[in-house]
Amino acid sequence: MERLRQDDPVRIGDFVVLARLDADGSRGVPERRYLARSADGGRTVLVCLPPAGGDPARWATEAQQAVRLVQPGFWPVAQVGGSPAFPWYSSPYRPVLPLPAVLAAYGGPLPEALVRTVGGTLAEALASAHVLGVVHGGVCPAGVLLTACGPLLGCFGATRATAVAGDAPVPATVLETGCLAPELAAGGPADRAGDVYALGAVLAYAATGQTVPERQEIPVGLREIVTACRSRDPEGRPEPARVLAELLPGAAYGALTASVEPVSLPGRVVEALSRQSAEVLAAALPSPER
Structure with missing residues (x-):
């Protein structure tokens, strides 16, 4: 898991943001991706936003299309929400x-x-x-x-x-x-x-x-x-x-x-997946004020 920055969102829809999926300086990332949990602690998800500087409307349209792309081999899009200016989608979390x-x-x-x-x-x-x-x-x-x-x-x-x-x-x-x-x-x-x-x-x-x-x-x-x-x-x-x-x-x-x-x-990759899973399980919901 990667630490949040000051400009990262605290909440996305009904979810409280725990950490970023992508490290600082990652290039070519197709969207802003966060590990998040429902406010009641019952669901952990990967929740995604348009890339900084991207077209939210275009991104939202493609997210809606991705909901229908359900065949194996694709990361599932389970829920789409937000507004035209701040669209998002979420998927059930798995170590990734x-x-x-x-x-x-x-x-x-x-x-x-x-x-x-x-x-x-x-x-x-x-x-x-x-x-x-x-x-x-x-x-x-x-x-x-x-x-x-x-x-x-x-x-x-x-x-x-x-x-x-x-x-x-x-x-x-x-x-x-x-x-x-x-x-x-x-x-x-x-x-x-x-x-x-x-x-x-x-x-x-x-x-x-x-x-x-x-x-x-x-x-x-x-x-x-x-x-x-x-x-x-x-x-x-x-x-x-x-x-x-x-x-x-x-x-x-x-x-x-x-x-x-x-x-x-490889063992080092398995270790990284396991470490992420453990950190997500142990993560406490942050305070909404940072």
Whole structure:
């Protein structure tokens, strides 16, 4: 858990803020994310606000769309509230680390086996969304949330393909993290190929600590699929189902995102998840006056 700053909210809707999820100086965070508890102490949640300087109305619209994105592999949005100027959404709390925090806890780039598990699970989630005509539009390292049972894609940025056929803006988070496909940078709409490009950036980040590494910096076993995902030609990028097959040959489609079994995580990452859980359980509700 990260300490609150003076400019952080004390309450969000019915919830009292306990701590921030993201550390100071975290880049590319798609929204302001807080660990919070209901005033009666009965519910602990992850509650999110628009990013500072973002468009609250646009963010609120995407949060409403994310409520309907209920298939496995996505971080669930359970409640949307607030006002047009101060929208928020909440999700039931579970111990979770954004991908940059995972690398920080581990002490550097992740082992290739874990990168394959994370990438394969995210590819499966995107494949299931794309079948439904849903484009995520905001895949980035900070939007990947790792739990004991594997990664989930944060829903912020999720837009229906039919809604982005025109000139819908690309979420600002991808502009800062090297996840923006060239055609989107040129003004094109968010689409499935753009999601795959961003997935390649997430794989690169997990394996090297950078979203735009040099080709030789990428582990040999991941080099071809990461390079294919990050092709400048959208037509040259693989479909998410192929990314899954390349990363985890023989994996049964649908088994990863639906799994409720713990995945194999490095001890330091497990320790960080356990420490967060213990701190949340022990946290007392702060005074409303700070």
